[in-house]
Amino acid sequence: MLKYMFIVLCPLSFLKADYQIYNKLQSDLILQYNGNNQFKPNPEKCYEILQDFSQQASNFTWCSILNSKPITLCERCVEKYVTFRDKYQELLNTTIEGTSCRSIFISQDRLNAVQEYHDNILSVWNKGNCNGCFDWKQGKPMLKNDTIRFYKMSNDTMDCIIKNMDPDNTEVCNRCIQSYMQLDNFYKTLSSDSIGVDSVCMDIVDSMNATRYIWSKNLNCCKLRKKPEVVFLCCAGIIAFLPLIYYLTVRFCGPIRDLPNVLKQSRFKQTILRSINGRND
Numbered sequence: 001m002l003k004y005m006f007i008v009l010c011p012l013s014f015l016k017a018d019y020q021i022y023n024k025l026q027s028d029l030i031l032q033y034n035g036n037n038q039f040k041p042n043p044e045k046c047y048e049i050l051q052d053f054s055q056q057a058s059n060f061t062w063c064s065i066l067n068s069k070p071i072t073l074c075e076r077c078v079e080k081y082v083t084f085r086d087k088y089q090e091l092l093n094t095t096i097e098g099t100s101c102r103s104i105f106i107s108q109d110r111l112n113a114v115q116e117y118h119d120n121i122l123s124v125w126n127k128g129n130c131n132g133c134f135d136w137k138q139g140k141p142m143l144k145n146d147t148i149r150f151y152k153m154s155n156d157t158m159d160c161i162i163k164n165m166d167p168d169n170t171e172v173c174n175r176c177i178q179s180y181m182q183l184d185n186f187y188k189t190l191s192s193d194s195i196g197v198d199s200v201c202m203d204i205v206d207s208m209n210a211t212r213y214i215w216s217k218n219l220n221c222c223k224l225r226k227k228p229e230v231v232f233l234c235c236a237g238i239i240a241f242l243p244l245i246y247y248l249t250v251r252f253c254g255p256i257r258d259l260p261n262v263l264k265q266s267r268f269k270q271t272i273l274r275s276i277n278g279r280n281d
Contacts, residue, residue: 046101049091050114056084057117064124071206074130078141081125088118128202146190150204153183154211161214173221180215183208 063077091114094101105114125131134141160176187208191199216222 042104043096043099043101045096046091046094046099046104049087049094049101050105053084053087053091053114056080056087057121060084060121070210071128071202073124074128074133074201074203075143078130078134081121081130082139082141084121129199130201130203132199133201133203147201147204150183150186150190151207153179153186154207157183157211161219172219177221180211180221183211 060077060080063080064073067073067076091105092102106112107115133143133147135144136142157176157179160179161172164172164175166172187200187204190204
């Protein structure tokens with residue numbers, strides 16, 4: 001039995017080896033054909049740039065995943081992003097002996113892997129509005145003054161909270177409310193809208209959300225605003241009842257209340273008689 005299996009498997013192994021050699025030769029011919037009935041090898045420099053591009057894409061992906069929570073990828077991965085971006089531009093713009101590296105690797109098939117991976121990484125960067133954290137001078141990123149100021153105010157607020165923590169969380173709210181309100185008001189100035197998610201760097205948005213969660217949920221410091229809220233709710237309730245009060249006033253204090261009793265009784269009797277006559281008819 002083993003003898004027959006060996007006879008069958010041996011040709012299959014040789015066939016597999018022949019297919020691999022054929023596949024390599026076919027790939028080499030496709031890559032080397034230049035369209036002029038001549039075969040010309042693609043520049044090795046293009047493959048070196050492609051290898052560097054893939055390495056930089058891997059580096060940024062690794063960095064962005066590690067800094068995804070809390071979100072700090074804009075600040076901590078910006079150097080890897082810049083290197084990745086520059087290497088992609090080099091791949092697009094490099095031409096060697098009349099052969100463009102772009103024509104070899106980009107938009108040559110339906111998969112278009114190089115372009116797809118580039119667009120995916122760029123989507124992550126743009127979705128986080130990471131460019132908003134920096135001033136781009138000569139293509140090099142530098143943290144904006146607003147970004148630096150926000151982080152300083154955020155650190156001051158967290159330092160105040162840590163230093164004044166107590167079991168009841170009452171002192172920390174009173175002592176740190178000024179720092180927290182300054183931070184919250186400054187954050188609101190960073191965006192043209194009230195939310196800021198679509199225009200503010202995501203590192204800052206995530207940091208502010210975390211601070212708000214600690215302040216309101218963990219420390220329960222928003223109870224300091226309960227008194228103004230009670231006043232507002234009372235005023236809203238009074239305004240809501242005004243139409244009802246107006247209706248009752250008109251109903252029971254209108255002109256009919258001022259008529260003599262004889263006229264009121266006459267009208268009442270007329271109403272009853274009309275209803276009785278209507279039934280008899």
